[in-house]
């Protein structure tokens with residue numbers, strides 16, 4: 365039985381490898397907990413989405429919030445990808461990574477004036493505007509600088525993405541985007557504002573979508589609005605479809621990049637002079653990394669067998685926050701019959717678990733475990749809760765690996781504290 369979707373993370377000689385490197389070796393050199401990324405998987409995922417859209421002029425803008433290490437962003441830049449950012453901090457990372465500012469789109473419902481100014485100075489492709497007040501502040505900031513801000517309006521297509529409520533963003537009750545009727549109004553305002561230039565139409569309906577149907581529904585609504593706008597003399601070039609393509613954590617059967625691309629182009633492919641943007645995040649980084657952790661103790665109670673590890677909710681919050689499922693593998697392949705265990709961390713919260721009631725071969729203190737599909741919203745959502753230093757990050761390329769983020773030190777923990 366292989367639970368691995370990619371040959372680049374698999375057992376070889378009974379030891380779990382990422383590409384050509386055994387995880388025991390990385391654990392010994394980099395310590396644990398550590399996020400271990402496969403360059404090959406990360407790159408393949410970008411290339412597959414790019415290939416899937418080759419029937420149209422398009423740009424893949426990697427969603428930076430998903431896994432933001434500058435070392436990874438450099439890899440994305442090297443493949444010609446742009447970036448979808450949601451903060452000035454992410455813009456800063458993109459600049460460090462050498463991502464072409466003309467390939468950067470800026471999303472998010474709460475852009476601050478200083479962030480707008482930074483993005484204008486950088487010369488990004490467009491701001492995905494989410495409200496009338498944001499549009500008016502952006503116009504002001506651009507005009508103060510004697511610049512023109514290129515914009516898209518993020519519409520809320522009111523499509524149910526059938527995903528976890530925390531990551532559903534395109535429902536009418538969500539804080540994101542504006543209804544189609546209001547979008548029309550914002551484009552009219554933009555047209556009459558010299559410091560604004562409307563160039564696109566944007567949406568992002570949610571994350572971890574496991575069927576193409578919601579994407580198709582969103583595309584149909586976007587297309588109607590896009591053509592309506594053109595008929596009213598508002599000639600846009602870009603449709604930005606956002607991200608959202610799901611991955612297989614457990615039993616899900618998400619569309620492949622190819623199926624996603626076909627479904628999207630089937631709706632949008634016949635629009636004249638269209639330039640398509642997509643903002644994939646999870647589908648790029650999710651399957652590309654494992655969180656490598658160490659077993660500290662076995663603890664048995666009358667009710668449970670806990671495997672206590674040095675990896676915790678502060679390192680990977682998804683199980684606690686969304687009830688997410690992540691496969692967990694022993695780094696040394698085992699033949700013993702599995703026990704049913706909870707894999708938990710040292711944090712003082714009952715929400716601190718990585719897996720519940722999970723079959724896992726017996727393990728002893730000092731052995732390593734790999735939490736699979738941890739590349740997306742893993743490291744970027746980590747925290748210092750319980751004054752735990754955040755994990756190191758390692759990038760594997762073929763038979764070699766390098767540290768791309770040092771493990772934090774206790775000095776890092778109190779950096780900036782005044783006493």
Ligand SMILES: *Cc1c(COP(=O)(O)O)cnc(C)c1O
Pocket residue numbers: 427429430448450471472568570571572606607608609643644645646647740
């Ligand atoms: C988070 C986000 C993405 C990435 O979504 P994934 O589901 O990880 O692909 C893309 N665009 C916007 C605006 C986002 O907020």
